[in-house]
Amino acid sequence: MLHLEDAVQRLTRAKRVVYLCGAGLSVASGIRAYRSGPNAVWGEYVLEWGTRAKFLEDPGAWWRTFWLGAHGELLRQDGIASNAGHRALARLVRRGLDDLVVTQNIDGLHRAAAHPEAQLIEIHGRHDRFICAADGGCPGIDEPVSQVDLTDVRPGHFPHCPKCSAPLRPLVLLFDEYYDGHEAYQAHRARRALNDADVVVFVGTSFSVGITSTAVRAAEVSGAALINVNLEPAPFPGVLQLTGSAEAVLPELARRVVG
Numbered sequence: 661m662l663h664l665e666d667a668v669q670r671l672t673r674a675k676r677v678v679y680l681c682g683a684g685l686s687v688a689s690g691i692r693a694y695r696s697g698p699n700a701v702w703g704e705y706v707l708e709w710g711t712r713a714k715f716l717e718d719p720g721a722w723w724r725t726f727w728l729g730a731h732g733e734l735l736r737q738d739g740i741a742s743n744a745g746h747r748a749l750a751r752l753v754r755r756g757l758d759d760l761v762v763t764q765n766i767d768g769l770h771r772a773a774a775h776p777e778a779q780l781i782e783i784h785g786r787h788d789r790f791i792c793a794a795d796g797g798c799p800g801i802d803e804p805v806s807q808v809d810l811t812d813v814r815p816g817h818f819p820h821c822p823k824c825s826a827p828l829r830p831l832v833l834l835f836d837e838y839y840d841g842h843e844a845y846q847a848h849r850a851r852r853a854l855n856d857a858d859v860v861v862f863v864g865t866s867f868s869v870g871i872t873s874t875a876v877r878a879a880e881v882s883g884a885a886l887i888n889v890n891l892e893p894a895p896f897p898g899v900l901q902l903t904g905s906a907e908a909v910l911p912e913l914a915r916r917v918v919g
């Protein structure tokens with residue numbers, strides 16, 4: 661496979677690699693993609709419900725209809741498992757301390773695959789942390805909460821901030837919010853890493869979110885090489901395409917690059 665050999669060469673020579681991951685990486689773990697595939701919930705209600713404005717209208721209805729409705733598989737008791745793609749990425753970034761995974765996935769599966777914490781940015785947040793939604797920020801100590809009781813959320817009934825009693829919400833980026841909205845997203849660090857990268861590897865992303873545009877613009881300036889691991893080609897030229905699923909392509913890449 662000619663392109664794979666080319667990708668191996670570029671990764672081997674690179675000083676700093678950023679792997680920018682999207683929903684396609686977690687499909688093999690049973691996580692539904694918002695935007696593509698037969699189970700996509702995109703267009704059903706995600707765009708309408710996945711906003712801070714909708715949350716504030718009725719937090720209980722939002723938790724029940726949007727959060728449990730669109731993310732139920734993340735909350736299953738038996739849990740979900742990382743796949744060979746997540747594990748290969750963890751191996752790949754251990755090559756160099758400056759290499760980084762920036763993931764759009766909120767499912768926590770990079771951490772489940774023992775990915776080095778210092779080399780992971782969850783740019784859209786994480787499903788298992790919750791923050792106060794008080795307007796202008798919590799007047800108490802604003803530490804994310806790791807446990808909320810979602811067994812009985814419904815209109816008018818929802819979890820509250822233990823400090824100030826405002827509604828609690830997940831620590832995830834909503835469609836009407838900005839990457840700089842919470843320090844946990846590490847947006848500044850992600851942009852800096854993309855500016856400094858020699859190689860950016862897109863993994864299972866639909867190129868429809870802000871951070872992928874940021875990566876492409878940064879590469880236009882820096883001359884970084886772009887590699888796309890996906891079933892579909894990138895929607896613009898100049899990208900080294902590795903066609904296949906993340907869980908098939910990444911282990912082969914890791915075997916060739918890391919050994």
Ligand SMILES: [Zn+2]
Nearest residue numbers: 792798821824
């Ligand atoms: Zn609060």
